[in-house]
Amino acid sequence: MAAQAALRDPRTMGRLRLASQRLADNGAASAAELVRWMTAMQAQDLQAALWAVGVRVPGAGIADVRAAINSGAVVRSWPMRGTLHLVAPEDLRWMLELTAERLARSIAGRHRQLGIAWTDVEKARDLALDRILSEGPISRAGLFRVFDAGGQPTQGQRGIHLLGSLCRHGWLVLGPFAGNQQLIAAFDQWIPASRALAREEALAGFLLRYFRSHGPATLRDFAWWTQLPLTEVRGAFERVRQELVELEFEGTTYWLSPDVAALLDTGLPGARSLHLLPGFDEFVLGYTDRTHVLDPGHADLIVPGGNGVFKKTVVAAGKVIGTWALQGTGPRAVVVPELFEGTQPMGPAAQAALARAAKRYLAFLVD
Template identity: 60%
Template sequence: MAAAVRIRVTPKVMGRLRLASQGLLGTGFTRVPEAVRSMTAMQAQDLQSALWAVGVRVPDAGLSDVRGALDDGSVVRSWPMRGTLHLLAPEDLRWILNITTARMIQGTAGRHRQLEITGSDVEACRNIALGLVDGGRAASREELFAAFEAAGQPTKAQRGIHLLWMLCQSASLVPGPLDRNQQKFVAFDHWITTSRDLGREEGIAELLLRYLRGHGPATLRDFAWWSSIPLTEVRRALPEVSGELVELEYNGTQFWMSPEAAKLLDEGVPGQRSVLALPGFDEFVLGYTDRSIVLPPEHAQKIVPGGNGVFKKAVVAGGEVTGTWARQGSGRAAAVVPVPFDDSKPLGPATLAGLRRAAERYESFLAS
């Protein structure tokens, strides 16, 4: 039976609990793979944002450390859920795909009919691709597309990327080492030699537990959205893991988190004066279906202008998103420039000092 916490908390306290769960209060992780495993999956369709999302959680990590983890395969980047690229531990990719792939492919069926992609087309491209990456070789997207075209498989109008996506969904290919800011593709079984083997029910329970530990306090609906797993299956999985979690009631809704996060409520939740310069698409903002706890609804459009799915970089102060930021200039002249949500409330001296420290950490990350 899960422990339950029945105390009054504010939105900022909820936000700081999430910062703590995500390793964003400076005492999180010592190595890049450790941070990614703890988060389970980190949104990564924008590579530069994803690299900093890891770096901000590993205080001593530099850009080269995160890129190195992708180059040596201790972290992988693929499409495990929501049809969106994520970073995750290599041993987790196959069993998560086993849970999520069928639903994702069902969701793209109409688009694949428009692109005239059939099962036999995918199989033909699988044989071509595996021949190209045989023996541990890596192939660029351009090389794969050229091979597809030569075999009579068109790649225009997004047909090529959908074919590659299908090959990654079936664990035939996986994005591998970086070539500047693009990844080459490699054979899944060559690049990932050890995979966990979990059945669907066991896997959903495992994924739920790890999400709530790494993102909590969060709700079952948050997880169902994040994973694209039907809420009915999520609810069935909860009894399997609730004993390892703590329940928190907030505004009449049940939230779940790790015992370690819940303990902070007794000791005093840290981070009241914390200021972070988070990348766009960071899990702290994006990883929940209801973001209103940390992002005031009246300012949501300023983080995702026009609801276009492109998340801006976020300034987070004391557990609340208070504005956006941008890096202007380059080299020694580079500066992090904040854009507060409310122009009538300029940043105070303490917040500005915290932001300067966050900016210095970001510049140090880029330079190392």
């Protein structure tokens, strides 16, 4: 039977997640180490993703995170939910093998609307690989020209759906930078070693790593995060539950790593912490139930109108207390927070913590 713990103070939930997500006093040594620990980090907004890594790697600058992507030490692709994520290169293949088929079924109707049959995907694959293997990585615009010239139209989102299909099936991947955009590379060239795992082994490992890096979390959180069937998730979980701690709170069962659970006894960090997190950060986005760190009454201020676009958040002691924005550029750039109405005014210590967080972000940008 897995170790058990009980939680009575709801404010503790966010601080436990800070520790799991390397936002407490346990930051990672490098971008590659951090992404490997987090397992997958949403990255549809590239600039936000760079800071999501940087805020968890003490002393890292934006150049360090870009270099990790540019070298292939961190890769960006569509491993789950039809959304771009940062992952470790050795993990991408087994993630795709777990999730691609289910996602393909979910968008089959859209592909029919766009006139994309499997033969079209195969033709696009051949066109893309012929060009990339002979001349090297290519821009998205350049690849779409190749598709168009080869009889695979790209208008009306058809091009991006073709590209997504080729990436989900492990033929293409986003590769090195060209300015502020990533070129598209051949998967087997850009990632010469990416593991293929049996489905049961892959899913069990996925579960274990999610709860270690995101816990406390529920099985439903993981099923939403990956869009894998909850029934299959529950079956695979039996293989790893002994390696996790069961946490009961308000009638719901959560799971987390023993190391983080031990902080409940030895001292949980983060009571006076303040973080400036990017939009789409895993601390907010990585769960289907976000109420432990975000008051439901403020949810529309983070995702206005439920449009799926997450704003930057101010997080104090594991609780989202407002949003923030960067105003100005260069030496005149400043971080401007906007705290939620009714939030207790910041005292001197909180103001100092905010100033340190802002200084850290500005330093990250100019590294």
